[in-house]
Amino acid sequence: MNSLRIGKLPAATLKSFLDRIEIEDEQVVLGPKIGEDAAVIRLGRKFLVAKTDPVTFAADLIGWYAVHVNANDIATMGAKPRWFLATILLPEKSTNQDAEKIFDQILSACKSLCITLVGGHTEITRDLKRPVVIGGMLAESDEKSLITTSGAELGDDIVLTKGIAIEGTAVLAREAEHYLLSSGLSKDLILRAADYLFSPGISVVKEALTACSMVTVHSMHDPTEGGLSTGLWEIASAAKVGILVEQEKIPIFTECKDICDGLGLDSLGLLASGALVITLSHSETSILLEALRKIGINAVAIGKVVDAEEGIKMHTSTGTRDLPQFERDELARFLDSQN
Numbered sequence: 001m002n003s004l005r006i007g008k009l010p011a012a013t014l015k016s017f018l019d020r021i022e023i024e025d026e027q028v029v030l031g032p033k034i035g036e037d038a039a040v041i042r043l044g045r046k047f048l049v050a051k052t053d054p055v056t057f058a059a060d061l062i063g064w065y066a067v068h069v070n071a072n073d074i075a076t077m078g079a080k081p082r083w084f085l086a087t088i089l090l091p092e093k094s095t096n097q098d099a100e101k102i103f104d105q106i107l108s109a110c111k112s113l114c115i116t117l118v119g120g121h122t123e124i125t126r127d128l129k130r131p132v133v134i135g136g137m138l139a140e141s142d143e144k145s146l147i148t149t150s151g152a153e154l155g156d157d158i159v160l161t162k163g164i165a166i167e168g169t170a171v172l173a174r175e176a177e178h179y180l181l182s183s184g185l186s187k188d189l190i191l192r193a194a195d196y197l198f199s200p201g202i203s204v205v206k207e208a209l210t211a212c213s214m215v216t217v218h219s220m221h222d223p224t225e226g227g228l229s230t231g232l233w234e235i236a237s238a239a240k241v242g243i244l245v246e247q248e249k250i251p252i253f254t255e256c257k258d259i260c261d262g263l264g265l266d267s268l269g270l271l272a273s274g275a276l277v278i279t280l281s282h283s284e285t286s287i288l289l290e291a292l293r294k295i296g297i298n299a300v301a302i303g304k305v306v307d308a309e310e311g312i313k314m315h316t317s318t319g320t321r322d323l324p325q326f327e328r329d330e331l332a333r334f335l336d337s338q339n
Contacts, residue, residue: 166274
């Protein structure tokens with residue numbers, strides 16, 4: 001029996017588990033599916049939007065990360081994140097100061113997004129090498145406002161905000177400085193990359209809510225583990241469509257490219273929180289791009305939603321090929337190689 005490796009479960013394995021779930025509760029509007037960012041439960045006239053996600057790769061600012069990655073997935077559903085719960089697992093020999101630091105990070109991140117911390121759990125756990133924070137984010141929505149990844153429609157433009165890969169670049173700069181210096185990258189570049197958490201930033205809440213207020217969004221998705229490429233594959237899977245993107249139109253941050261080149265990683269498969277993928281009718285794309293520009297968010301149309309029979313492709317300078325698939329995130333692959 002093969003051992004599982006660091007990172008998400010392989011998509012095929014996860015799908016085999018999800019296919020066994022039989023949801024008989026009529027209040028469940030959206031349950032667990034590949035590509036969908038949160039669950040949706042009907043509560044009277046309102047929907048409860050619920051998400052849980054852990055932070056395991058990063059030790060630095062882990063509480064801050066946990067709030068933002070969970071808030072992002074709520075926002076992609078067209079809802080404003082409201083309430084947060086956190087389970088904090090600390091290694092043995094952690095101090096009061098270690099716990100307080102994470103708690104303060106969570107409070108700070110919640111305050112920045114007008115989110116209320118409503119509960120959770122904290123404990124010291126055996127055999128952990130580093131802290132783990134498991135977040136749960138809640139919001140309310142209604143049927144008219146709800147957006148799902150499966151909503152992508154044939155002919156939609158695919159818009160990408162900011163660029164790639166913000167979170168993966170920042171985590172590598174903060175967690176692997178020694179390897180980056182050894183690969184010949186400068187200290188200044190590493191410091192710039194580490195600041196990606198804040199500028200351009202890993203939150204997509206502002207652009208997601210702006211998009212929903214300005215145009216008719218068909219789908220939104222937050223490309224996290226597995227990078228932009230995996231995010232696009234997940235959209236295709238959820239919506240049962242094909243994808244065609246233009247490689248030259250995908251904005252890749254300079255520091256991301258340099259770090260990936262230095263470590264032998266592929267930026268398309270690197271943890272990409274901070275970017276948001278939006279699909280919408282071509283007739284509204286210019287309105288969306290202008291609205292995002294006015295709030296300081298760069299965005300570009302990188303491709304089209306096409307018929308499923310056309311596959312999931314990327315047009316390059318040398319022709320059209322399958323969009324690469326990644327069994328696991330490039331960050332996980334790198335961290336695994338160092339153990």
